């Protein structure tokens with residue numbers, strides 16, 4: 080085996096990379112290993128495709144504008160059971176696997192949780208043997224690279240693709256035309272039927288690249304098919320020949336802009352025309368592709384719902400409802416009712432947020448200019464939908480306004496959430512609380528019209544990446560204590576609970592955690608210059624920077640703790656390292672100020688001899704999947720402190736608890752289900768509940784009361800806004816803090832005291848030693864349910880109607 084791998088790697092190095100192994104760089108070794116690994120994945124991949132087609136198996140199509148994959152080498156090798164073999168082969172060649180692995184750039188084709196969920200789902204679908212295609216965009220530039228300069232975030236283009244990627248196959252035979260703009264022609268057939276033909280003003284080619292997604296033990300390998308935009312005519316020769324070189328390639332630049340970069344905002348749509356072009360581009364190519372596959376294998380489109388399930392990951396691909404109708408009506412000549420029956424039986428939609436500013440809408444003018452035929456279809460859909468609503472609720476004209484696909488208030492808009500809902504047979508939320516809120520708030524009236532559509536599918540994470548690969552030390556313990564089958568069946572992790580009080584096990588768990596923390600301390604020193612003590616409590620908040628996630632609450636508590644330590648330096652403090660990482664959308668001013676505040680606080684605290692090693696503050700730059708894989712196994716405390724009702728699920732919370740961090744959190748998203756699983760005694764819950772949040776919002780209760788009631792809060796707000804941490808620019812944070820003193824939309828001030836108190840409970844528990852480790856073990860033992868295999872099995876059974884044996 081090892082010698083086979085060795086010769087495969089050497090052969091790739093010489094014949095594909097074109098290098099003499101004696102002169103190969105780490106990156107060359109990465110390429111050679113990736114190509115050798117891909118060969119093995121490809122054979123399974125082709126075999127799977129043959130079987131699916133010949134057995135008439137139903138396929139799942141997962142449409143997502145984001146796939147946050149990260150590095151793939153370890154994932155692929157480990158799932159093919161080749162990791163040890165390749166490691167040994169490289170060692171024989173005198174090459175260190177760790178360096179080779181680290182030479183791979185992160186594929187950061189996503190912003191945060193939503194994109195990472197899509198990546199975990201692809202892995203789980205392959206693991207469960209579900210024939211699935213992921214469809215998305217092959218962005219030339221993924222999420223920006225974050226550099227912290229003088230404490231401020233700076234954004235730099237990310238270029239994962241600048242040297243190509245060894246994982247993908249260009250499919251030269253899979254190219255589709257995607258149109259934009261133009262006009263719609265109406266005519267009446269001799270049989271008296273009105274037909275429509277769209278004549279786009281512009282056509283772009285969608286070119287496909289397939290990356291194999293390998294399931295655990297290579298059970299199956301599915302394609303992630305990403306589309307790249309190409310101009311139909313790359314060069315206008317008549318202009319070129321006249322010397323107008325820029326003009327000659329302007330069509331190309333316009334076309335290729337579509338797949339140039341990922342929109343870098345999370346939870347706030349950009350509303351720009353290019354974004355709608357991206358959405359339609361990948362949706363149209365994907366639907367043309369899957370319809371042509373279906374016709375090739377089955378001949379007739381009426382059987383589509385039996386052979387295909389299409390999942391919309393949020394509303395970004397929701398224009399697919401209109402595009403499917405257009406293809407069935409205009410291109411395939413089906414009558415409306417048949418087309419609609421096929422469409423709504425095939426589609427389902429996952430909602431990821433209820434924040435009003437995050438619900439995607441498009442001004443009618445933009446939509447009509449870009450997609451005139453689709454707007455017509457949406458009007459037809461909406462008319463029928465409103466007719467049905469009127470019939471069901473004749474006494475409630477108000478209801479029509481809320482369920483309409485067209486928003487008639489200030490400037491008419493297309494609402495993508497309503498479109499996705501109306502065109503799908505199943506709509507799901509991503510945690511129990513979030514699904515409940517969907518039924519009660521944003522989709523309340525739609526839920527009354529279609530009461531059996533909304534269901535819950537609590538998110539999950541793939542344990543292969545987030546436990547077995549990122550935390551081999553803990554995995555080794557689990558195999559020993561729970562049995563080797565733990566890597567195939569996470570449910571047996573529960574066996575750990577019986578040993579939670581066993582001091583030998585506790586020692587081993589602590590030793591693994593300490594080793595992981597030592598590794599993280601090294602990364603912290605390399606990247607920030609700050610030295611931290613691995614024996615201290617590692618308190619971790621890692622996620623996109625957003626006001627609703629309340630990094631600011633964490634920082635205010637840090638400032639208050641700092642003051643308390645200075646005021647009483649000899650008290651029995653718990654040495655803590657506050658670790659924060661996350662990117663802010665470039666245009667999100669407050670989020671960028673919060674990053675600056677974190678760095679300013681770090682400057683002051685880390686250089687104050689009075690606090691010694693009792694408190695350190697670290698902001699790690701450029702949070703991404705690879706950094707997460709280092710931080711998560713080293714965390715003691717997991718900060719999940721969003722305003723109740725605002726975090727749909729969270730998945731960072733699951734990764735951290737699975738790796739033995741205790742959660743400090745609000746009753747929000749999946750935190751609630753984590754608490755239900757690990758038990759109230761093994762989690763630190765604080766803060767307002769969803770009901771209390773909405774009560775305050777309805778009454779217009781603002782921050783004044785909370786500040787008046789808490790001298791500590793008042794003091795810390797004054798300190799930050801008075802320039803205590805920004806002596807070079809004392810007014811720097813005045814606006815940020817004024818936002819809390821005024822509306823405080825995210826109720827930071829209301830939750831401050833209860834958060835501070837919860838942190839002191841954390842201190843006490845940590846100081847007690849044994850009970851902390853016991854709780855950590857109970858957390859690990861009870862996280863099996865949060866495997867994305869469980870989530871995907873639920874989608875398969877309850878939404879897609881695809882058989883699974885888990």
Ligand SMILES: *Cc1c(COP(=O)(O)O)cnc(C)c1O
Nearest residue numbers: 191192622703704707729730731
């Ligand atoms: C899991 C993950 C997220 C999601 O984190 P939340 O805390 O759930 O917001 C974001 N980014 C990366 C890189 C992740 O791995």
